Amino acid sequence: MAKTRPTRGATLNRASARFNLPAREADGDWLDERETVDGAPAPLRTTVTVETPRTIITRNQSPDIAFDRSINPYRGCEHGCIYCFARPSHAYLDLSPGLDFETRLFAKPDAPALLRAELAKPGYACRPIAFGTNTDPYQPIEREWRITRGCIEILAECNHPITITTKSDRVTRDLDLIAPMAAKGLAAVMLSVTTLDPRIAMTLEPRAAHPEKRLAAIRTLADAGVPVFVSLSPVIPAITDHEMEHILERAAAAGARAAFFLPVRLPHEVAPLFRAWLDTHFPDRASKVMAIVQSLRGGKDNDPEFFSRMRGQGPWAELLRTRFQIACRRYGLDGERIRLRTDLFRRPAGAQGELF
Template identity: 60%
Template sequence: MAPGRIKGRGSAWDQPGRFESTAVDASAQADEGWEVEAALPPGTTVVEERARSIISRNSSPDIPFSQSINPYRGCEHGCSYCFARPSHAYLNLSPGIDFETRLFAKTNAAELLRAELALPGYRCEPITLGANTDPYQPIERRFALTRQLIDVLSATRHPFSLITKNALVERDLDLLAPLGREGLCSVMVSVTTLDNRLSARLEPRASAPARRLRCIRTLREAGVPVGVLVAPVIPAVNDAEIERILEAVAEAGALSAGYVLLRLPHEVAPIFRDWLAQHLPDRAAHVMSLVQQLRGGRDYDARFGQRMRGQGPFADLLAQRFAIALRRHGLDRERPALDCSRFQPPRKPQAQGDLFG
């Protein structure tokens, strides 16, 4: 069982991942007469690692990009609903509390990117930074891996997009603004709710809703194309806000918007159920009943075409409401295509440097 709430964290769930064969149950130890020390609130630890490759590729028909980079594993934002949490199970760590407190920084990310872009067979297609974990989570202030990656992409004129819910992205406006004006980059800001109290519980270490709206405005005023992801849409939690969110982001200057339904793969389902029990116990059963109506009677349906939108009358209603609000606020335009025509592969390092280049 999860130990309850931990202030400033999205999940207190400390169960091992699905690949573990053994687990320690502290409550059982106490029942047997063992003395169990009270755990201190966990701090954030970061392991610096040397990755072997940096560009991930996918051919999923419901994902609008084929290449992505995640400079960090785990995410300190602590979003209780994060679909990437199960990835920590591959590290023999808990997808719950470990995912947001035991992080990994790929310190050679920029070096690897430069090398992969220089490969003779490399084909330029837009790269998305932050497809799984947020590239501007708090530890980016210390490591600046995302900024290093942007430096490489800028130098090679390689198009890219960013997905974030942290206003730290404004730090890199000196790079993003000229690239945005040239059609080489865009930013997608995730806006889950306009309710500060709900946001603090759902995504405790991400930027507050009003700060994200101000970030959208700042990026747009600098010339960066900005879209918004209303993600995830959670029945009976934030779905009533769809129209208000779209109105607010349109006023802030967003050019387009999309949404993704709550996804609960693998360990995310029990983690989110525990979050509901801790924070919204009066409606937890109702929320999960609606989720299962959207997922064919299950907590999750991983099929392409279903996992992002769900199915059934409630899913149809969400899609209709979103489409109407998009049109009302002028957010139904297509995102501008990023320019791949100006890509310049990095030059291979010369034995005598660039003295005679």
């Protein structure tokens, strides 16, 4: 059984072999190897490196995704969710999708300026911009870096629609921007609530907000007039699936307008990381969990095909969908969908303001 790092999700830190990169030697940081008196690994430090991209809006043409553009102010995510499908993106940097993903972070402080420049281009066509589609825009380092807030300030100035997906109650910090945008039909927020059990959350998503704080954030957002939705993503068979109805009940009571869910996805390096996590924290049911996951994914750990990757297949997938639909109808979460205005958009003012 792997020794776990305190307050970290992954139990492994292996480099990826997908891109034929040479094997990396340990960096020699004595803090990475030091052990405590009881033999457990020492806590890893979080480092943040400044990244300077040339553009900030990422575009996609995936037919099973509801948005065509997104902004990710950060690479990597300190929340450390073991199931995070964004983990493999760290392999592009020759870093491990394991512990590196949650400890070696990258911030993009030029994002607001880049965003302003892109919105000012004559050919820009307004569509909702999604935040939180890869890594969480309100992960802990946002407290100091405030890059997400800087981007929202630009979008608010331009009356540009925005959706935000997060596991953090820190989103309520920016209600002074989000609530007025919502009043114009320009903003919606989705809170991800995967479990209400703090013992499971401590290992599943160790540095994300406590589940009760997320429910409180739903209430705060709803009371401020912000359309707020709840995401039960991912649902993990034999770990969290039994909580589906209770989460939906609590979210509806807190003011959520509708709900979404996805069965757990394990692309690329996420699968071995997830298996190691199961062996460490749930050895009594690890084989059962993976057997159900494979039944959802056509006999494999992961199904990358469009549409089926979001829905799963087989009896287990159908059972989850049926339970979800029944519970949503029961708690009034099956009606409204995210609809945002694009007709109010105005390009940002140039260096001479709006006089010319």
